Amino acid sequence: MLEYTIPLIVRGRIIEDNLVRFEARRGVVAFQTPDINQYIDEIVLKDPSKIGDLYDVSLDEIVDYLVELGPRLSPDTNPYIAQSLDIAVHTSGLKREQLYGAYAALSSSLNRTFLRDIIEQNIGSRYLEGWDSYTLHDREIAVRAFGSRIVHLNAGNSPILTLFAVINGSILRCDNIIKSPSNDPFTMFAIVKTMIEMAPDHPITRHFTVGYWKGGDVEFEKRLYGGGAIDKIVAWGGMASMQSIRGYIGPGLDLIALDPKISGSIIGAEALASEASMDEAAERLAMDFGAYNQEGCVSSRVAYVVSGTGDEDIDRLNKFGKKVLAALKALPSTLSTPHPSFDAHLKEEIDGIRYSDSYRVFGCKENEGGVIVSQTNDPVDFRDYLGGRVVNLVPLDHVDQALDHVTVHTQTLGVYPASLKTQIRDRCLLHGAQRITDLGCAVGEGMANPHDAIELLRRMARWGVMESFTPEVIKAGAGFVISDEQRDSKKARTESSEAVREDAAA
Amino acid sequence: MTATLAELYENPINFTRLSSDELFALDYDDVAKLQLHHFQKRFEKLRPQLKALDRLAEDVDIESVTSFDDLASLGFPHTMYKSYASADVENRRYDRLTRWLQGFTTHNLSGVNLEGVETLDDWLDVLEASTPLRPSASSGTSGKISLFPRSTVEVPFFFEHFLRMYGPLRDMVASGNYPFICAYPARHGRHSMTLVFDLMKQHVYGGRDDMIITLGDGRTGASELWLAGKVRRADTLGEKLELTPREQLLAKRLAADAKDSAKRWDDFIERAVLAQKGKTVVYNGFWLQLFQIAQECASRGVKVEWAQDSAILAGGGTKGYTFPEDWMDTVQSVFPFQYPSQFREVYAMTETTALSLRCDEGHLHPLPWGIQHVADPETGLALPREGVQRGRMLVMDLLPSTYWSGTATGDDVTINWDGGCDCGRKGPYFLNSIKRLADTRGGDDKITCAKTPQAFERLEEYLTA
Numbered sequence: 001m002l003e004y005t006i007p008l009i010v011r012g013r014i015i016e017d018n019l020v021r022f023e024a025r026r027g028v029v030a031f032q033t034p035d036i037n038q039y040i041d042e043i044v045l046k047d048p049s050k051i052g053d054l055y056d057v058s059l060d061e062i063v064d065y066l067v068e069l070g071p072r073l074s075p076d077t078n079p080y081i082a083q084s085l086d087i088a089v090h091t092s093g094l095k096r097e098q099l100y101g102a103y104a105a106l107s108s109s110l111n112r113t114f115l116r117d118i119i120e121q122n123i124g125s126r127y128l129e130g131w132d133s134y135t136l137h138d139r140e141i142a143v144r145a146f147g148s149r150i151v152h153l154n155a156g157n158s159p160i161l162t163l164f165a166v167i168n169g170s171i172l173r174c175d176n177i178i179k180s181p182s183n184d185p186f187t188m189f190a191i192v193k194t195m196i197e198m199a200p201d202h203p204i205t206r207h208f209t210v211g212y213w214k215g216g217d218v219e220f221e222k223r224l225y226g227g228g229a230i231d232k233i234v235a236w237g238g239m240a241s242m243q244s245i246r247g248y249i250g251p252g253l254d255l256i257a258l259d260p261k262i263s264g265s266i267i268g269a270e271a272l273a274s275e276a277s278m279d280e281a282a283e284r285l286a287m288d289f290g291a292y293n294q295e296g297c298v299s300s301r302v303a304y305v306v307s308g309t310g311d312e313d314i315d316r317l318n319k320f321g322k323k324v325l326a327a328l329k330a331l332p333s334t335l336s337t338p339h340p341s342f343d344a345h346l347k348e349e350i351d352g353i354r355y356s357d358s359y360r361v362f363g364c365k366e367n368e369g370g371v372i373v374s375q376t377n378d379p380v381d382f383r384d385y386l387g388g389r390v391v392n393l394v395p396l397d398h399v400d401q402a403l404d405h406v407t408v409h410t411q412t413l414g415v416y417p418a419s420l421k422t423q424i425r426d427r428c429l430l431h432g433a434q435r436i437t438d439l440g441c442a443v444g445e446g447m448a449n450p451h452d453a454i455e456l457l458r459r460m461a462r463w464g465v466m467e468s469f470t471p472e473v474i475k476a477g478a479g480f481v482i483s484d485e486q487r488d489s490k491k492a493r494t495e496s497s498e499a500v501r502e503d504a505a506a
Numbered sequence: 507m508t509a510t511l512a513e514l515y516e517n518p519i520n521f522t523r524l525s526s527d528e529l530f531a532l533d534y535d536d537v538a539k540l541q542l543h544h545f546q547k548r549f550e551k552l553r554p555q556l557k558a559l560d561r562l563a564e565d566v567d568i569e570s571v572t573s574f575d576d577l578a579s580l581g582f583p584h585t586m587y588k589s590y591a592s593a594d595v596e597n598r599r600y601d602r603l604t605r606w607l608q609g610f611t612t613h614n615l616s617g618v619n620l621e622g623v624e625t626l627d628d629w630l631d632v633l634e635a636s637t638p639l640r641p642s643a644s645s646g647t648s649g650k651i652s653l654f655p656r657s658t659v660e661v662p663f664f665f666e667h668f669l670r671m672y673g674p675l676r677d678m679v680a681s682g683n684y685p686f687i688c689a690y691p692a693r694h695g696r697h698s699m700t701l702v703f704d705l706m707k708q709h710v711y712g713g714r715d716d717m718i719i720t721l722g723d724g725r726t727g728a729s730e731l732w733l734a735g736k737v738r739r740a741d742t743l744g745e746k747l748e749l750t751p752r753e754q755l756l757a758k759r760l761a762a763d764a765k766d767s768a769k770r771w772d773d774f775i776e777r778a779v780l781a782q783k784g785k786t787v788v789y790n791g792f793w794l795q796l797f798q799i800a801q802e803c804a805s806r807g808v809k810v811e812w813a814q815d816s817a818i819l820a821g822g823g824t825k826g827y828t829f830p831e832d833w834m835d836t837v838q839s840v841f842p843f844q845y846p847s848q849f850r851e852v853y854a855m856t857e858t859t860a861l862s863l864r865c866d867e868g869h870l871h872p873l874p875w876g877i878q879h880v881a882d883p884e885t886g887l888a889l890p891r892e893g894v895q896r897g898r899m900l901v902m903d904l905l906p907s908t909y910w911s912g913t914a915t916g917d918d919v920t921i922n923w924d925g926g927c928d929c930g931r932k933g934p935y936f937l938n939s940i941k942r943l944a945d946t947r948g949g950d951d952k953i954t955c956a957k958t959p960q961a962f963e964r965l966e967e968y969l970t971a
Contacts (some may be wrong), residue, residue: 304766344883345944348916352585355561357606358594378593381650384743432744 001030002090002372004083006185008034008211009192010042012200015062016392018351022212024182025338028090031185036213037220043209044229045149045175053203054147054173059129062170063115069166070110072194075103080190087186088159093295093388095337096282102159102292106191109163109447117448119171122235122457123207132467140468145461147173148231151224153215153245154188155236155258156181157295164190164233164456167447168206178210179228185212218245237297244468255460258452261411262384265289265303265391265439266402266428268420280324281416284440286327288414289391290336290369291443298412298435298442301386302379304402307395314375317395318360321373325362328369329387337370339388342367346390349382364390377401399424408432414439511536513769517943518544518904521875522666526673526863529874530931537933538574545877545912546571546905547895549580552910558586558610559910575888580883581900581914584857586610587652590937595732600629610655613637625752626651626728630696638908643696643728644856650740651731654856655909663905665705667859670873671852675817679788682710684817686788687719687778689795691770692963695726698856700815702790703754719778721770724763734759771802779803779810786813792819800840800884810841818843853940857913858903862936865929869922878934881914882942890928896920898943918943 001023008015019032036043057065075081085103089096102487119125123145126132131142148435152165165188169176180188195205206498213220224230225248233253237260249255265288271281288300305338307317328336350372353359363370369389372380379394385488386392397404399420404426406413413428415421416439425436434453435445445451469478508528509520518540521529528738554560559580563569565819566579590606600620608615618636622835623629626643633639638658643651656664672679686706690699703718711717733753740747763770778787779799789812791799803810812818818841830836833846843849851864852874860876872878879900880889889895899919903911920937927935 094633345916348583348585348914350942351583351914352587353589354565355558355586355609356589357602358591374591376591376593381588381592381739404746407904409744483749 002028002087004029004031004087004186005194006031006033006180006189006212008036008039008187010211011198012038012196012206012208014193015039017235018481020213022092022182022185024087024185029087029133029185030036033185033212036211037223039190039211040220040223043177043211044125044224044227046229048149048231051147051149051173051175051207054207057203059119059125059171062173062204063119064114065199065202066110066115066167066170067112068199069191069195070107072198073103073106073110073191076098078190078194081106084159084184084190091183091185092158093157093293093341095293095333095340097333097337098166098335099159099465101334102500103187105160109160110159110167114447115167115171117446118167118457121448122455123172123461127461128173138469138473142466142468143498144464144466145172145458146464147175148460148462149175149229150177150232150234150460151230152176152178153233153235153241154178154181155238157237158186158292159184159187161236166191168234168457168460169208169468172457174460175207176209177224178208179215180210180212182212182214207481208488215241218244221248224414226251231462233331234258234460237261241445254459256454256456258456261297261407261415261434261452262409263300263412263442264290264410265300265401265414265416265442266420266424267303267416267439267468268399269306269307269308270341270417271305272320275500279327281439282320282323282327283330283415284392284416284438285324286331287335287440288442290331290389293336293370294337294387294389296443298445299441300391300412300414302383302394302405303449304394304396304397304399304405306397306402309377309395309397314373314395317393318373321360321362321371321393324391324393325371328371336389338366338368342388343385346382346385346387349380349385350390353380378383379405385456389457403427403431406431406433411435412437412442412445416424426476511540512598513544514540518875519663521873523661523903526670526676527872530871530933532874532932534874534925534933539876541877541902541904542571542574545574545577545902548904548907548910551907552612555612556910558582574877574879574891577877577879577900577902577912578886578888578914581902581912582910583684583914584652584916587654588650592650595626598624602635603629607633607639607641607653607655607939608628610909611639613657614846615639626732627696630728631831640701641696641702642698642856644698644729645731645735649735649742651728651735652856653728653891656906657908659908660859660906661701661705663859663903664701665709667854667861667873668702668705671790671819671821671854671861671863672817672850673863675850679817680710682712684786684788685717685719685782686711687782687792688790689721689774689778689799690791691719691720691722691724692726692730693718693723695730696728697726697731700726713823719774721774724759729753729756732762733760756828773801774805775799775808779808783811784813787816789816789818791820793829796820796837796841797829800837804836808840812850814843816843817850818848819852821852822856824828826894851938853936853938855901855914855917858901858911859905860901860903864938865935868929868938869927869929870938870940871927871929871931871933874933875904877910877919878905878936880919883918886914890923892923894920894922894924899940916943935971 015034018035018038020035021030021032023030073081075085085099088099127145131144133142155161165178173416178188179379192208192210199205234256236258265285271277285303307313350364354361358375360373372392374394377395380392399485409432412435414437418438421436428436509523513520553563558734568576568579590603594602600623604615615637618632623632640656640658640661641653642656643650643653669676669680692700694700709720733756853870854863856860858876860873862872864870880895880897881900882889883898889897899915899917901913918941920939921934923934925934
């Protein structure tokens, strides 16, 4: 067992006392970290106006801060990030080669263009930098997005997910409390520690708290969420944690739920039309389920292929399946490798169907991943478990049959050929899907767009409104300004109903 | 009622002529030799007859069995019994399902007339009417049902294994003098439990129905299990649920039954608890059912006052259900029987009749008419048959001759190969700490944005809820 100590950081203060021990995933890594219960009073920000210091910092300065932080997060030069990588090798589903790329991306993502795109596309600087004014029918309106006291329950399947808290929490001017996940217990600490070394007294640094507690620690979570000192929770994934969180939600506490998701592929008949198109589609599908070892919610798990379901059609699909396996094996190790901890339960399920006439299994002998080709129009019953670079190809006679499997749990659909996207996008979205992209690009989701069918930054903000009325409107009654005509017709209605009453009395 | 080593060598069925005490007194070196011999013979005989076994053996490149370690390669994954395509059930392709099932049994299914077969139960009825096959059905977490290819050849062994669960009380249970109580929600059907009810009625109670007291008196056939799985799957995956007209009728009936839950418990407590006050009974059920009975009784202010010489069997682990911390206190407050001395406990599974019995030392002793082995859950390779080993449980039942009983189970077990339990039973034993590999290897508190099978865990068993 590898043992680490991970300090608690409370608004710029590094705490290493009152240690308690936890085990990270897979029984290889254990870490000690301060008992969070001892620090609850410091962790929560009881007075919401204390976010005010962040308003002395301009949006440009916030961007400058993040841009300056970027290069400092390089795994080559930052010992904390290097240590995060070392730990993640033992806790994540990725190997060092892929993790290195993901950590390097922390640095490169924090550039000015990327940050500006996020700000303008996801919320608009005009709401962040001041009050944005416009005129409505009877008033002047000014709107501003304010930061909130927010708890981030981070996901740990890729270190890059820490950026959601770093970027969104900074540009919105939030007071951020971040819970590290057990499958990546160190990265967020490494980033905030780097912030402290870079700018110890900067208000942004002073509004980041990062620690670990076991998800579902009822005693602590009741105190954290129940004291009226948290405005919002951004919760990523994990069915069990999602359910435990819902128990704390009441008036005044907003849950932003990024529910656990699965993704898939829809492949048109064109893919099987020629040897060349088969090769191309196979390579692109391999990217979508192979890259980053199928760890993300964007990773494809089931590919619906409009192959036809006759015997010859299925033979052709099996051939395509073999090509997909070859393409998986050809992926560079910086993107994809055999899974370091292949799910034993999934292996049992695959072994169960290996000799069935209803499926063909290519690969999946050990932990190398592979392709399951359904021989009938029927995805495997364990499709929710698919992982470790295993995809299920399902033959269809018509693309509409794929829509039966698209649900609110479907995040990304990688589609081939490109022209099919526009043809099916509305129906896919109506069935619940959230993102339609080109086959081969599923794992390349950007941050400057809606995610999981919501606009995350807008949901994280507390929206303020200021209104101004002219004396005439105030006199007439705000919100009751109606035309003369409407006034007359109201008078007419009153007169006619009085006439009716008189008639009735007569 | 005994058998010589030569007779045991000749035919493993002769093991059943020995009492459990006699079985546990056998020298374990002799037992190991007998087991390996029958493992080898069974493989030689069944491989040419079973397509599924032949394909597996070819794939792992095993021509003949040379050691127990071959079981690590030749164990069918327990998931194999649901490896048909769901679409074949939905599209009523019972011809394809029959072909699939033929891969697992030596009985010839080619003459089965599938005309007019609409539902899973129709299909199984036709199979049973025209062949010796007697498949049992069980539901899994994924929503598909498993079909186990037992036949009339093995049904007597299955029943004997059931009676042996009661250890020294086997003959008392088999006497037919005491009523049989089980809080199972159905009385008829294709689940192994309902099969036990039928066998008890026929062979123990001389056809008397009133001696068997169950929570529900309805039927849980394959169609009911299929429907439950289908509803659960649609619920968790968020996919569209399409029911046939017959399934809609079935769903209405199941929903109506579920509504009568309180009345069913009133009735059960009246028949199984109040009417049996002071009487000797035979009780059978999982810990979960015992806990349910305790809760229902506690809420009515009733105690279970069966005679102290009653035979009480519990087991089955926790079946994915989270018990409250004080559950045993609840059980003990209602059942005035001492744990562990007055509760029989076993470790049993569909795949083998060689169940394990808990002794007073708290260890689980497997009957020697089946092979036990343990494999590394990571590599799948057999672990040494010495000292204390923990891993995936492998089993091979020596009694069945019409299907391949070598199985790689999903259980995480710890076995002491050196034996020497203070209870005096010979041979290796398991520690009473059996878990499911899926539960112990998932890790906890992992958060990812990808949807995981945790989704399944929030749903309780549809039928028993």
